[in-house]
Amino acid sequence: MLQVSVYRYNPETDKAPYMQEFDIDTGGKDIMVLDVLALVKEQDVGMAYRRSCREGVCGSDGMNINGKNGLACITPLSDVVKNNKLVLRPLPGLPVIRDLVVDMSIFYKQYEKVQPYLQNDTPAPAIERLQSPEEREKLDGLYECILCACCSTACPSFWWNPDKFIGPAGLLQAYRFLADSRDTKTEDRLASLDDPFSVFRCRGIMNCVNVCPKGLNPTRAIGHIRNMLLQSGT
Amino acid sequence: MVTSVTNLSRSGLYDWMAQRVSAVLLAVYTLFLLGYVLLNPGMTYADWSGLFDQSWMRIFSLLTLVALSVHSWVGMWTISTDYLTPMALGKFATVARFLFQVVCGLAMFVLFVWGVQILWGI
Numbered sequence: 001m002l003q004v005s006v007y008r009y010n011p012e013t014d015k016a017p018y019m020q021e022f023d024i025d026t027g028g029k030d031i032m033v034l035d036v037l038a039l040v041k042e043q044d045v046g047m048a049y050r051r052s053c054r055e056g057v058c059g060s061d062g063m064n065i066n067g068k069n070g071l072a073c074i075t076p077l078s079d080v081v082k083n084n085k086l087v088l089r090p091l092p093g094l095p096v097i098r099d100l101v102v103d104m105s106i107f108y109k110q111y112e113k114v115q116p117y118l119q120n121d122t123p124a125p126a127i128e129r130l131q132s133p134e135e136r137e138k139l140d141g142l143y144e145c146i147l148c149a150c151c152s153t154a155c156p157s158f159w160w161n162p163d164k165f166i167g168p169a170g171l172l173q174a175y176r177f178l179a180d181s182r183d184t185k186t187e188d189r190l191a192s193l194d195d196p197f198s199v200f201r202c203r204g205i206m207n208c209v210n211v212c213p214k215g216l217n218p219t220r221a222i223g224h225i226r227n228m229l230l231q232s233g234t
Numbered sequence: 235m236v237t238s239v240t241n242l243s244r245s246g247l248y249d250w251m252a253q254r255v256s257a258v259l260l261a262v263y264t265l266f267l268l269g270y271v272l273l274n275p276g277m278t279y280a281d282w283s284g285l286f287d288q289s290w291m292r293i294f295s296l297l298t299l300v301a302l303s304v305h306s307w308v309g310m311w312t313i314s315t316d317y318l319t320p321m322a323l324g325k326f327a328t329v330a331r332f333l334f335q336v337v338c339g340l341a342m343f344v345l346f347v348w349g350v351q352i353l354w355g356i
Contacts, residue, residue: 160316164236193246197236197315200246229247 002026002081004036006047007089009096017096019087020044026077033065033072036086037100049100056213059148063100064089069150069211091153093162107149110166113198114174119185135181142176142221144214145169151208151218157201164197168208168218171199175221178228190225190232199225240335241311242304253308256301263298292353299349303342310338 001023009017024039034054041047049072052058056074063072066080066087080086094102120129152158152167166174174193177183193199199222208218242249274281285291318331 157316160319160321192235195236195244196238196241196246196249196312198246200250201312226247226250230251233245233247234251 001084002036002077003085004040005085005087006040006099007096008047008099010046010098011096030076030078033063033070033075033077033080033086033088034061036077037061037072037088048098057146059146062091062148062150062153062213064092069154071148071150071213074213091149093153093159094149102153104149106162107147107152107167107169110152110162110170111147111173113166113192114170114177115185115189116173116177118177118180118183120182121184129182131181138179138181139176141216142172142179145172145176145216146214148213150211150213151216154207154211155202156205156207157203161197161201165201166193166198168202168222171202171225172216172218172221174199175225178225186228187232190229193225194229194233199229238315240332242308249308252304256305256308259298259301260305263294263301266294286353295353296350299346299353302349303346306342307339311335314338 002025004022004024005019006022007017008014008020022040022043024036024043026036026039032054034051037047037049037051041049049063050060051073052060054061054073056071059071061072062069065072065075066082066085068080069091070080072088077086088100090096090100090102094104094107097103147169149169151172152169155165155168157165158167174189178186178189183189202219202222204219204222206219209216209220212218238244242252270285271277286295314331314334318327318334320327323330
């Protein structure tokens with residue numbers, strides 16, 4: 001039997017959050033953490049968590065698994081369980097709505113700030129805006145982000161200033177559009193990032209890189225943004 | 235763009251660069267002094283005083299004092315805006331943060347003036 005400890009909090013009935021213990025029979029199989037949650041829900045139907053695609057594409061089931069943020073659907077027990085114990089908590093730093101469900105409004109607000117869409121003020125071509133293979137290659141490692149928030153909620157700078165620091169997820173997307181050869185708003189984008197919080201609150205501790213379930217590197221993207229600011233400002 | 239009026243400049247890039255340039259200066263000065271002490275084992279007060287009598291050493295030391303003020307302001311300001319926030323202190327956060335910054339600013343100014351006095355009095 002796997003010992004599973006789950007963070008529980010229902011603001012309508014609980015005064016404070018608490019950890020609830022479950023004994024789960026995994027049948028000796030190396031199943032995913034999300035499957036364990038389904039078994040927990042069989043024991044307690046009131047247990048709340050988000051899920052959708054169950055294959056690491058939608059980014060719904062980001063949570064803190066044995067102390068490290070990750071996607072429950074693509075995290076096998078063998079990767080995280082030690083001493084037969086699994087501890088599940090909501091993503092740190094965001095307000096809890098219920099159990100493992102967090103309010104991601106502030107995360108999306110930061111994402112919105114970087115204007116994550118292509119802006120081009122030149123006349124639209126007849127068919128499409130072309131890119132060379134080299135220009136397209138620059139977007140690799142950036143466009144794959146699924147906005148699961150594992151990185152930003154693992155970042156102390158985001159914990160302390162979630163309303164001011166854009167966070168690794170938002171900054172990865174900021175660079176995705178700064179690096180795009182089809183975008184013409186580079187100067188405006190850079191100008192909106194040159195304050196002491198938006199980018200420069202990053203201290204480069206690389207928690208984001210450590211937890212990203214897609215293997216992306218927001219710290220490197222932040223470094224590129226810094227270099228672009230440096231080149232335009234010196 | 236986040237507005238801030240208490241950081242060193244209004245620009246994140248400027249603060250970032252100032253902190254790095256001042257860090258290099260502080261490191262070079264520290265290594266120089268360490269090296270000087272280690273390479274002069276039987277050093278007397280006259281040697282030490284002679285070193286600080288040189289104009290280049292006074293310029294180097296004054297530059298380091300300025301770098302120390304800049305570096306510590308950027309650092310302490312960052313710490314104050316990380317930890318003295320409404321999330322941690324509620325409605326008293328702004329007052330607490332501002333007072334902390336005033337104390338830090340005052341301490342840095344006192345240390346700077348004191349440093350100049352030492353430098354020109356040695």
